[in-house]
Amino acid sequence: MKKILIAVLLLTAVLLAACGGGQSAEPTALATVPSEYAGKTNPLGADAVAAGADVFNTNCASCHGPQGHGDGPAGAALDPAPKNLAELQAIAGDDYLYWRIATGKEGTSMVAWLGVLTEEQIWQAVAFIRTLK
Numbered sequence: 001m002k003k004i005l006i007a008v009l010l011l012t013a014v015l016l017a018a019c020g021g022g023q024s025a026e027p028t029a030l031a032t033v034p035s036e037y038a039g040k041t042n043p044l045g046a047d048a049v050a051a052g053a054d055v056f057n058t059n060c061a062s063c064h065g066p067q068g069h070g071d072g073p074a075g076a077a078l079d080p081a082p083k084n085l086a087e088l089q090a091i092a093g094d095d096y097l098y099w100r101i102a103t104g105k106e107g108t109s110m111v112a113w114l115g116v117l118t119e120e121q122i123w124q125a126v127a128f129i130r131t132l133k
């Protein structure tokens with residue numbers, strides 16, 4: 001009887017471990033951009049980068065860090081931590097970046113910036129984020 005119990009416990013542990021392993025791949029996949037925002041591209045050119053740097057330093061660097069690496073002083077205690085935007089911009093489209101900045105990210109400290117910033121200022125910030133390495 002004891003042996004069966006141990007076998008059942010072991011089997012349960014193996015199954016739980018297998019399920020947990022399957023989930024770990026998910027956070028790296030980007031969310032789908034809502035249709036309202038999907039396909040948007042930055043209407044501003046590279047000359048928006050300087051203005052974007054101002055917007056970023058004033059509003060975003062405290063959490064995301066001056067180079068967007070997610071290491072700003074105000075972000076240190078946050079869970080989840082502010083995203084590394086240099087890494088994100090390498091895999092995310094303009095529409096994804098604009099959508100996230102405009103509407104924020106539920107369940108995190110990332111608030112919606114549209115209203116605080118104008119549409120143009122958000123696109124300026126996106127232009128600056130594109131320069132991050």
Ligand code: HEC
Nearest residue numbers: 059060063078080081082083097100101108109110113125
């Ligand atoms: C109070 C700290 C804070 C400030 C200020 C802040 N952010 Fe964030 N930001 C976060 C956090 C926390 C997340 C969520 C990270 C996660 O989900 O892993 C986030 C997420 C993001 C994302 C989306 C990341 C993703 O994975 O989808 C973008 C883009 C972004 N921020 C850009 C900005 C920009 C641009 C500004 C300035 C206009 C800004 N943030 C200001 C904390 C902040």
